[in-house]
Amino acid sequence: MSKPDNLTFLQQRQQLIISAAKNCFSRSGFHGTSMADISRESGLGAGQIYRYFCSKELLVNETIKSIAVSWRVFLATNLPQQTTTKDIIDAESSFWQDWPFQDRCLLLEMYSEASRDASVREMLAHQEQLLVAELDKQFAQKSPGASPQTRTNRIQFLLMLVDGVACRAFGEKKVDQQELKRIDGILSRHLLQ
Incomplete structure (x- = not known):
């Protein structure tokens, strides 16, 4: 060969x-x-x-790396296309369509492992740095008038929101539509411009 x-x-x-x-x-x-x-x-x-x-540890780490890279690519592709929180909050929406449920389960496992293992934390932190830099470039192009601080706030908020929805994958699926509308209004005025 x-x-x-x-x-x-x-x-x-x-x-x-x-x-x-x-x-x-x-x-x-x-x-x-x-x-x-x-x-x-x-x-x-x-x-x-x-x-x-x-070793099994090496296989776990390589699996986590695979998940983390896929997660970064998924978010870098999908987050800049969103203008409201509705699709992000609804775990059944088109936003989540390309992220398999199995991988959402593995995200929870991966974050749990990061709480115990410094090398996993470092790997995830590196992927997040790459993601934030990529999102910042995309948001700067999409909203050239937005300040760096506004872009940073938007990115951090969206990442927390997405992580929360991923962690909620096993929980309550109903979303209070009135509250969602109120949040969308706040975000539209302050973060998503």
């Missing part, structure tokens, strides 16, 4: 394992999933998995 073919095969195999790990982690969490579970899910032997990921 040539080097490019070998690299492609390596990347495909790693993605297969990460995909299987995501399925397992979304059902049982990072700490409730064994390598045997991932082996069964992927159809690969444990020895084959260890050839690509030398």
